[in-house]
Amino acid sequence: MAVTKETLETLTNTEPARPRWLQAAIDFTRKRPLGALGAVIILLMTLIAVTAHWLAPYDALATDYGAMLASPSSQHWLGTDAYGRDVMSRIIYGSQTALIVGLGASLIGGTLGALIGVASAYFGGRIDLIVERFMDVLISFPLIILALAVVAILGTGLTNVMLAIAIPMIPRCARVVRSSALAVREMPYVDAARAAGFRDSRIVLRHMLPNVMAPYLIMVTAFLGQAILLEASLSFLGLGVQEPVAAWGLMLRGAAVEFAETAPWMAIFPGVAISLAVFGFNLFGDSLRDALDPRLRTQ
Amino acid sequence: MTQPLLEVHDLVMHFPVGGGMFSKPAGVVRAIDGVSFNIRKGETLGLVGESGCGKTTTGRCILQLERPTSGRIVFEGIDMVTLDAAELRAVRRRVQVIFQDPYSSLNPRMTVGQILEEPLKVHRLVRDKGERELRVRDLLVQVGLLPQHAGRYPHQLSGGQRQRVGIARALAMEPALIVCDEPVSALDVSIQAQIINLLEELQARLGLTYLFIAHDLSVVRHISDRVAVMYLGKIVELADRNALYEEPLHPYTRALLSAVPIPDPKIEAKRERTVLRGEVPSPLNPPTGCVFHPRCPIAVDRCSAEIPPLREIRPGHWVACHLA
Numbered sequence: 021m022a023v024t025k026e027t028l029e030t031l032t033n034t035e036p037a038r039p040r041w042l043q044a045a046i047d048f049t050r051k052r053p054l055g056a057l058g059a060v061i062i063l064l065m066t067l068i069a070v071t072a073h074w075l076a077p078y079d080a081l082a083t084d085y086g087a088m089l090a091s092p093s094s095q096h097w098l099g100t101d102a103y104g105r106d107v108m109s110r111i112i113y114g115s116q117t118a119l120i121v122g123l124g125a126s127l128i129g130g131t132l133g134a135l136i137g138v139a140s141a142y143f144g145g146r147i148d149l150i151v152e153r154f155m156d157v158l159i160s161f162p163l164i165i166l167a168l169a170v171v172a173i174l175g176t177g178l179t180n181v182m183l184a185i186a187i188p189m190i191p192r193c194a195r196v197v198r199s200s201a202l203a204v205r206e207m208p209y210v211d212a213a214r215a216a217g218f219r220d221s222r223i224v225l226r227h228m229l230p231n232v233m234a235p236y237l238i239m240v241t242a243f244l245g246q247a248i249l250l251e252a253s254l255s256f257l258g259l260g261v262q263e264p265v266a267a268w269g270l271m272l273r274g275a276a277v278e279f280a281e282t283a284p285w286m287a288i289f290p291g292v293a294i295s296l297a298v299f300g301f302n303l304f305g306d307s308l309r310d311a312l313d314p315r316l317r318t319q
Numbered sequence: 320m321t322q323p324l325l326e327v328h329d330l331v332m333h334f335p336v337g338g339g340m341f342s343k344p345a346g347v348v349r350a351i352d353g354v355s356f357n358i359r360k361g362e363t364l365g366l367v368g369e370s371g372c373g374k375t376t377t378g379r380c381i382l383q384l385e386r387p388t389s390g391r392i393v394f395e396g397i398d399m400v401t402l403d404a405a406e407l408r409a410v411r412r413r414v415q416v417i418f419q420d421p422y423s424s425l426n427p428r429m430t431v432g433q434i435l436e437e438p439l440k441v442h443r444l445v446r447d448k449g450e451r452e453l454r455v456r457d458l459l460v461q462v463g464l465l466p467q468h469a470g471r472y473p474h475q476l477s478g479g480q481r482q483r484v485g486i487a488r489a490l491a492m493e494p495a496l497i498v499c500d501e502p503v504s505a506l507d508v509s510i511q512a513q514i515i516n517l518l519e520e521l522q523a524r525l526g527l528t529y530l531f532i533a534h535d536l537s538v539v540r541h542i543s544d545r546v547a548v549m550y551l552g553k554i555v556e557l558a559d560r561n562a563l564y565e566e567p568l569h570p571y572t573r574a575l576l577s578a579v580p581i582p583d584p585k586i587e588a589k590r591e592r593t594v595l596r597g598e599v600p601s602p603l604n605p606p607t608g609c610v611f612h613p614r615c616p617i618a619v620d621r622c623s624a625e626i627p628p629l630r631e632i633r634p635g636h637w638v639a640c641h642l643a
Binding site: 212215 | 419
């Protein structure tokens, strides 16, 4: 075949190779625009949380008794609450609480759940049976009820709330990861590791866990939105993060209920923040699940 | 005669099927039903039979991947079945395995170097990190790969290359016995020959002993010193390679060998073939007497009533048949 001018042109005009992660991001956006929207919301929220110190116009804890229940204005864009604290600043700082509790709870719950799931699948037999029935018991409680029970035992506060949300996550993640781990357990490389005389802990951690990363990551991202909502619910019920820490659920409580009619901005804006965050995480989590699910990948 | 490297005495492996936490199992699959053989140091014992006959399960029992229902597996004078977990870990290193499927037998999340280094580290065979790297290179070269392959992931290698990594992993532990569970049946014919030659070369160089499990009769004939034929959880014939292939005494062995095509159309057209009727009976409910009698072309009444013991009919030639 003769090399024509055109072929030469097409050969030389190929687009410069993009980095792999960028290409993956572009493909993801093209295939799942809603998921990308979720990712943008998450990124924005993270950015706000990280730069809260510079971004917030006021100190989230500073009270101003001269401007109590002030309606949105050029001074306080989203108004102030019953103590004269700037609502926008509290929402901005509240994103930190939401992210810390959400990420912390999902990672703790997801990791413990994954460990239990993989170990249960690896040992099998009676151990598997007992662990699974125990997980059934935990899963039979609705998320919020179990979280409430844990808070009742541990007490309130940021760390305890994180644990309270992590514990209901454990059985859910354990179940999903176990089903993947059952397949991995039958792989010859696991047999090879056993035949090599490796300890059970090494086989579970080094040979099985890395091969069930996909369901683990999906569970963690999918649970993030729920964890944020759960933290807001617990705080709203007075069993979560305590005043004066800036937290969205907390802002909906107390005076916000009392003055709902005269100062609706106290409840509306934190509510919007919660909805937006949960919306973002759920969209992204769902899209990620679909993108990583091999059965859906061909579609 | 010196003591064999591995002695298997009356190995039985039954798998319960059905049944829940409190209920009794509905039945048992008799995967292995009283198998005995031994392997001498430095030899290759071929184990052949059709799929489902228990040859792989026998290998898994020897590797202690399954706990046998009963029987003894004596390796270098130690009964492995009675060992506790810590004692077993030490012995396990000496019995290694090469799997059939080179695609799933390597952990996809580890590089070749990590796969080969891990046993050296865990069993403290080579303590120094630099020396371990040298040993990994040495292992790669021994199996015909390049030292650069250490940095690759399994999915970056071809099937034959992966199988070589599998062999190197087995060698890393300096084993005495390697259970080769159909090591070439998943490979292209051209690669099969390379891997077989590699296995033979390593055996000669390192004094290895193989239990070679396969269903390919010509491959087994090529590599084995002695061959055992299994049918439905039992050994029906065990003999030196040449004796078995030239003078098979068990009707099942004869039928198996007559199924091997001869690459000469003239002989192929003339030769008489024993074609077995029916299917292999279910190991859930094996036939009475000789397990082969429902399909046996020469069965008599006695075969359905009495279990034929494995008898030494000629020196070194064992057959489980009343009529042999």
